[in-house]
Amino acid sequence: MKLILNGEINIYYVQTLCMIFFPGCKFGEEAQQDENAPMLSLTLTDTEEGLSASVTVSADGKTASAVRVRPVKEGESRDKRAKMVCGSAIIAACGELLGYRPSWGMLTGVRPSKVATELLQAGVSKTRVKRTLSGEYLVIPKKAALATDVALNEQKIIEHHFSPKDCSVYISIPFCPTKCSYCSFVSYTSDKLLALIPEYLQHLIADLEKTFARIRSLGLRLRTVYIGGGTPTILTADQLRLLLGKIAELTDVTALEEYTLESGRPDTITAEKFAVAKEYGVTRVCVNPQSLCDEVLKGIGRSHTAQDFLRAFEIARESGIHSINTDLIVGLPGDTFKTFSKSFDSILELRPENITVHTFCVKKAADILHQGSQIYSLRGGDAGKCVDYTQLKTQEAGYLPYYMYRQKNTVGNFENVGFSLEGHECLYNVYMMEEIHSIFAVGAGAVSKMVDYRPIEGGKPVIERLFYPKYPYEYLRDESTDEKIAAMEAFYQRQKLLERE
Numbered sequence: 272m273k274l275i276l277n278g279e280i281n282i283y284y285v286q287t288l289c290m291i292f293f294p295g296c297k298f299g300e301e302a303q304q305d306e307n308a309p310m311l312s313l314t315l316t317d318t319e320e321g322l323s324a325s326v327t328v329s330a331d332g333k334t335a336s337a338v339r340v341r342p343v344k345e346g347e348s349r350d351k352r353a354k355m356v357c358g359s360a361i362i363a364a365c366g367e368l369l370g371y372r373p374s375w376g377m378l379t380g381v382r383p384s385k386v387a388t389e390l391l392q393a394g395v396s397k398t399r400v401k402r403t404l405s406g407e408y409l410v411i412p413k414k415a416a417l418a419t420d421v422a423l424n425e426q427k428i429i430e431h432h433f434s435p436k437d438c439s440v441y442i443s444i445p446f447c448p449t450k451c452s453y454c455s456f457v458s459y460t461s462d463k464l465l466a467l468i469p470e471y472l473q474h475l476i477a478d479l480e481k482t483f484a485r486i487r488s489l490g491l492r493l494r495t496v497y498i499g500g501g502t503p504t505i506l507t508a509d510q511l512r513l514l515l516g517k518i519a520e521l522t523d524v525t526a527l528e529e530y531t532l533e534s535g536r537p538d539t540i541t542a543e544k545f546a547v548a549k550e551y552g553v554t555r556v557c558v559n560p561q562s563l564c565d566e567v568l569k570g571i572g573r574s575h576t577a578q579d580f581l582r583a584f585e586i587a588r589e590s591g592i593h594s595i596n597t598d599l600i601v602g603l604p605g606d607t608f609k610t611f612s613k614s615f616d617s618i619l620e621l622r623p624e625n626i627t628v629h630t631f632c633v634k635k636a637a638d639i640l641h642q643g644s645q646i647y648s649l650r651g652g653d654a655g656k657c658v659d660y661t662q663l664k665t666q667e668a669g670y671l672p673y674y675m676y677r678q679k680n681t682v683g684n685f686e687n688v689g690f691s692l693e694g695h696e697c698l699y700n701v702y703m704m705e706e707i708h709s710i711f712a713v714g715a716g717a718v719s720k721m722v723d724y725r726p727i728e729g730g731k732p733v734i735e736r737l738f739y740p741k742y743p744y745e746y747l748r749d750e751s752t753d754e755k756i757a758a759m760e761a762f763y764q765r766q767k768l769l770e771r772e
């Protein structure tokens with residue numbers, strides 16, 4: 272797509288908005304040379320009133336234009352004003368050209384509920400938050416209501432569970448039995464690489480010993496532990512016993528608010544593994560179907576059937592573990608509204624405590640990118656209908672939306688939402704997404720975030736990140752844990768977090 276921009280405006284923001292209307296479009300040199308590429312020109316001018324944005328867009332021989340003006344508002348920065356006025360002019364012009372209204376309007380970020388959260392925290396009423404989202408940010412009313420509900424539910428969790436000395440731990444197990452074709456997570460699957468698991472566990476346990484020891488000696492309060500993947504239940508029952516037994520030695524697992532073993536792939540789940548998990552204090556597991564249509568599962572190279580999922584779910588129930596989560600994906604290749612809604616109804620009948628609905632997202636590293644899909648269709652085929660169905664049916668069944676995020680390149684530009692029965696919300700997900708306390712992450716690909724959510728001197732939260740090497744091979748040679756622990760200690764002292772109540 273060709274862009275002609277005049278005035279002080281963030282090009283990245285304009286590109287992101289254009290991609291909502293022209294999914295998959297490129298902005299590089301090649302697009303500039305391509306005479307059939309769509310074109311958008313934007314002029315931003317300072318006027319006496321405030322800022323004026325004028326947009327003309329053309330594609331396939333058609334053209335549309337829009338002009339929007341945003342007056343100066345007390346407390347609003349010029350940057351924010353520029354974003355709002357350019358966003359509304361681009362949406363108006365592209366919307367007219369293509370006859371399309373994007374669900375999330377000009378909200379392009381990872382957390383669509385962020386604006387709602389900020390407004391609620393400033394004391395704005397729920398009704399006015401919804402009105403602002405649809406009136407100013409051009410979010411369609413049902414999504415404005417969803418974002419507001421998520422923000423309210425998240426707020427309840429945050430206010431109940433916030434203390435400056437809180438933290439959580441994430442443990443990475445980046446191994447899977449086979450690679451699903453849509454997945455871009457770094458995960459080892461070949462026999463040769465899976466043979467590294469015993470050595471990986473040893474290295475991981477040594478790093479966990481140091482990390483948990485420092486959390487204890489600093490006097491931090493460990494609220495949740497999340498063992499994620501990959502597929503943590505790729506570990507044998509004995510390997511799980513080794514890892515979970517060690518964690519139980521290093522921290523009082525009975526004092527945790529939540530302890531998740533992500534598990535994931537039904538074909539790795541056994542009664543013995545979940546018995547070990549229960550014995551060592553795990554309170555939440557994920558048993559993920561993605562779809563309950565065998566044809567769709569086959570198409571995404573998932574290597575298990577719907578029946579395998581049902582068997583694994585029953586094992587999870589019989590294990591007595593407190594909460595079960597099931598992940599599903601909307602918009603998978605070959606899935607239709609009919610097959611998806613049938614899958615979803617069957618999941619609801621099982622009444623898992625959490626249901627997480629992702630929208631299919633094509634990432635550059637995923638094999639499926641080369642197989643063609645609905646990803647680049649503007650309205651995302653049946654995906655919108657499926658997403659609406661999940662929101663309606665969960666509401667009818669008494670689930671609350673409590674967590675939401677968006678990714679780039681999702682079918683129809685839709686969101687990912689976590690639904691929960693009351694009291695079973697995944698706290699780790701909220702803590703991580705809302706960045707309210709530090710998360711110490713250990714293992715290959717793990718990224719720790721040290722967080723001061725409410726700095727003494729006011730202003731935005733302070734966040735610093737620490738990275739472990741991405742691949743298990745590199746991680747096995749990594750010796751950075753002492754350095755990371757020193758950085759974590761320095762952060763806590765610098766921010767005076769340990770002196771606060």
Ligand SMILES: C[S@@+](CC[C@H](N)C(=O)[O-])C[C@H]1O[C@@H](n2cnc3c(N)ncnc32)[C@H](O)[C@@H]1O
Pocket residue numbers: 447453454455456500501502533534535536559561598599600629630631632633634637
């Ligand atoms: C980190 S993955 C790990 C879960 C586990 N290994 C499994 O596959 O069941 C977490 C979830 O992200 C979602 N996910 C992964 N790749 C995705 C994609 N390309 N588009 C949408 N959702 C995706 C899936 O629902 C998956 O269960």
Ligand code: SF4
Pocket residue numbers: 446447448449450451454455456458500501502535536
């Ligand atoms: S979706 Fe899950 S099981 Fe499949 S490759 Fe990715 S992490 Fe592994």
